[in-house]
Amino acid sequence: MFGGGSIQLARVAGIRIGIDPSWFFILFLIIWSLSGYYSDRFPDGSTAFVLATISALLFFGSVLLHELGHAFEARRSGIGIIGIDLWMFGGVAKMERDSQSAGEEFRVAVAGPLVTLAIAAICWVVASLLGGVDASSDALRLDAVPQDELVAVIGYLGFINLLLLVFNLIPGFPLDGGRIARAAAWRITGSRNRATRFAGLLGRGFGFAMIAGGAAMFLLWGNLIGGIWLAIIGLFLNQAARSAIVQTQLTDHLEGISVADIMDSEPVAVPADLPLDRAHDEYFLRYRWPWFPVVDADGRLVGIVGEESVTSLPEAVRPGRTVATVMAGDSGDGVSSLRVGAEEPLEALLGREALVRLGALLAVDDDGRLRGMVTADAVRRALAPATGR
Ligand SMILES: [Zn+2]
Structure with a gap:
C-alpha cells in the first residue's frame, strides 16, 4: 500500500x-x-x-x-x-x-x-x-x-x-481499528466486500475529519506544522480507504469465478531430477521463459527454477547436477508465495505480490500436484469487464 x-x-x-x-x-x-x-x-x-x-x-x-x-x-x-x-x-x-x-x-x-x-x-x-x-x-x-x-x-x-x-x-480502514471494524462487519454480514466498503467509508469519514481538524488547528490555534501534519495524515487515510472501496467494486464482478476457470491447465513444468544441461536446452532455450515450475515424479509442485540459477553454473558441471539442486524450494522466498489452490475463488489472486513480481501463480490441487498456471495477463483479462478496459 x-x-x-x-x-x-x-x-x-x-x-x-x-x-x-x-x-x-x-x-x-x-x-x-x-x-x-x-x-x-x-x-x-x-x-x-x-x-x-x-x-x-x-x-x-x-x-x-x-x-x-x-x-x-x-x-x-x-x-x-x-x-x-x-x-x-x-x-x-x-x-x-x-x-x-x-x-x-x-x-x-x-x-x-x-x-x-x-x-x-x-x-x-x-x-x-x-x-x-x-x-x-x-x-x-x-x-x-x-x-x-x-x-x-x-x-x-x-x-x-x-x-x-x-x-x-481509530475505526477507519485501513488503520488497525478500521480493520477490526471490518472484521466485525465481515462476521455479521458474511461478506468480505460489504465489510470492506463499510470500514472504508469509516476510513474516508475519519480522513475528512482529520483534514478539517488540521485546518482548525491552524485557523483557531495558529499551529501550522501540527495542522498540516494532521491534514496530510487525513488525506492519506482518505485515499487509502477510497482505493480499498474501489477494489471491492472490482471483486464484486469476480464472484463465482475460480482460479481453475482462467488458468492454463497444461502448464510446462521441469522434472526435478532432470540434469541442468537438458533443462537449459529443452526448456529455457526452447520456451525463452525466465522461470519454470519444478515437479517431482508424481507431478507435485516442489519448486521453481530460474534461468540464472542454471546459466550461472559452468557448462561442464551442468550434466552432473539436477534441477532439484538449484531450484527455489518451499523454504524462504521460494515457491510458497506462488502456490494457489485451483479451486480457490479468483478473488484470492488479487493483491498477490508474486503475481506482479513473477508474472504468474501456480495452481495446485489438494495433494499439491501442479494443475495449472495463472498468468497476470489471464487475471487482467478476467478483470477487464469489471474495470471497463
Ligand atoms: Zn498496526
Whole structure:
C-alpha cells in the first residue's frame, strides 16, 4: 500500500526491515521537536539533543515492534510477509495476501495494538517505579540526574505509545481499528466486500475529519506544522480507504469465478531430477521463459527454477547436477508465495505480490500436484469487464 524503494536495515526472523527515504526526514523532525521538549527540563543543550535522539530511535523501535506483532500473527495464519517498511507515517507490514476470514482479519489487526499497549504499560510501570525511588531521594543531588533523564525518556516512550495506540484504534480502514471494524462487519454480514466498503467509508469519514481538524488547528490555534501534519495524515487515510472501496467494486464482478476457470491447465513444468544441461536446452532455450515450475515424479509442485540459477553454473558441471539442486524450494522466498489452490475463488489472486513480481501463480490441487498456471495477463483479462478496459 505505502512505501516502495526502501533501504534494507535488517532482517528479523527472516523478515526484511526496510526504511523509506522519507523516514530520515521525519526522524530529523522528531529529534528537532523533541530537543525543544527536553530543553525545558534539561537546559544543557547537548543533553536535550542526546535524549531527543534516543527517544526518537526508541519511538521507531516501538513502531517496528508494533508491525512485527502484525507480521508474526499473519505468519501464524499462513500469510507470507514480504517485509516491514518504516516510512513517514510510521510502519507498514506488507503481506502476500488479504485475510481469508473475519477471524483471521481480527487477529492480525489486533496483534499490533496489543504490542503497543504492552510497551506503554511496561513504560508506565518502570517510570513509576523509578519515579517513586526518585521522589524519596530527590534533593538536588547531581547523581540523581541520570535517573531523571531515564524517567523522562521512559515517560515520553510510554506517552508516545499510548498516542500510537489511540491513533491506530481509530475505526477507519485501513488503520488497525478500521480493520477490526471490518472484521466485525465481515462476521455479521458474511461478506468480505460489504465489510470492506463499510470500514472504508469509516476510513474516508475519519480522513475528512482529520483534514478539517488540521485546518482548525491552524485557523483557531495558529499551529501550522501540527495542522498540516494532521491534514496530510487525513488525506492519506482518505485515499487509502477510497482505493480499498474501489477494489471491492472490482471483486464484486469476480464472484463465482475460480482460479481453475482462467488458468492454463497444461502448464510446462521441469522434472526435478532432470540434469541442468537438458533443462537449459529443452526448456529455457526452447520456451525463452525466465522461470519454470519444478515437479517431482508424481507431478507435485516442489519448486521453481530460474534461468540464472542454471546459466550461472559452468557448462561442464551442468550434466552432473539436477534441477532439484538449484531450484527455489518451499523454504524462504521460494515457491510458497506462488502456490494457489485451483479451486480457490479468483478473488484470492488479487493483491498477490508474486503475481506482479513473477508474472504468474501456480495452481495446485489438494495433494499439491501442479494443475495449472495463472498468468497476470489471464487475471487482467478476467478483470477487464469489471474495470471497463
Ligand atoms: Zn498496526
